[in-house]
Amino acid sequence: MLLPSVAVRLADDTLGAWGFIALDGTLSTLHCEEPYRGRGIAKAVATRALRDFASRFDGGGGWCAADVSVGNVQSQGLCRRLGGKLAWKISWTIIDFDSLGEPI
Numbered sequence: 001m002l003l004p005s006v007a008v009r010l011a012d013d014t015l016g017a018w019g020f021i022a023l024d025g026t027l028s029t030l031h032c033e034e035p036y037r038g039r040g041i042a043k044a045v046a047t048r049a050l051r052d053f054a055s056r057f058d059g060g061g062g063w064c065a066a067d068v069s070v071g072n073v074q075s076q077g078l079c080r081r082l083g084g085k086l087a088w089k090i091s092w093t094i095i096d097f098d099s100l101g102e103p104i
Contacts, residue, residue: 004053006045008029008036017041025057027066030075050082051079062095 007018016036022028027050032042046066054064068075070089 004056006049006052008041009095017045019045020051021049021057022067025054025064027054027064029080032068041091043081046078046082 003023004021005018008016010016015033017032019027019031020029030042030046031048032045049050050064050091054060061103065087066075066079066084068079076086
């Protein structure tokens, strides 16, 4: 509820698409329900969210970013259509501390 967001509501008041700007100013969530995909709705939501809210976080630099999974080809394409370019990849390592045993 605290993250800046943009949403598209349908005539019956259900959500058709939505996007959130994370605390670091990135577009962290963008979703468009299946029946409404391919119509430019996700692009419009992303554009509006980034224009309205991401500038709060970039210090006036005029740039923004999106967190996109390596396997999410559709989101990568959307980012390219918005003028985005791949800048870096992040990988995570999960460590189960309980499996490490007692410290020496």
